[in-house]
Amino acid sequence: MIGGGPAGLMAAIAAQSAGGQTLLIEKGHKLGRKLGISGGGRCNVTNAKPLEALMANIPGNARFLYSALTQFSNQDVRAFLSRWGFA
Numbered sequence: 001m002i003g004g005g006p007a008g009l010m011a012a013i014a015a016q017s018a019g020g021q022t023l024l025i026e027k028g029h030k031l032g033r034k035l036g037i038s039g040g041g042r043c044n045v046t047n048a049k050p051l052e053a054l055m056a057n058i059p060g061n062a063r064f065l066y067s068a069l070t071q072f073s074n075q076d077v078r079a080f081l082s083r084w085g086f087a
Helices: 006-018 033-037 051-056 063-071 074-083
Strands: none
Touching: 051 063, 051 074
16 A cells, blocks of 8 residues: 555556556545645656756755765656656
């Protein structure tokens, strides 16, 4: 079982891609609601800038994101969503 937020949706897609089965259970009224309201309602889930430019424009201390983004970058997120028809 996986929640129906953005992380849960991505995990369910990844599990299904690997031959697994998932059950999405969401306490809210709509799956992926937070994804739809991100970016001021424009579903802005990532930025197309190169990683260094993206990091330079993150407010506060962006260094905590660097390790994660070097493993699965903003471009990887865009490609993942595109493969599934979301981008």
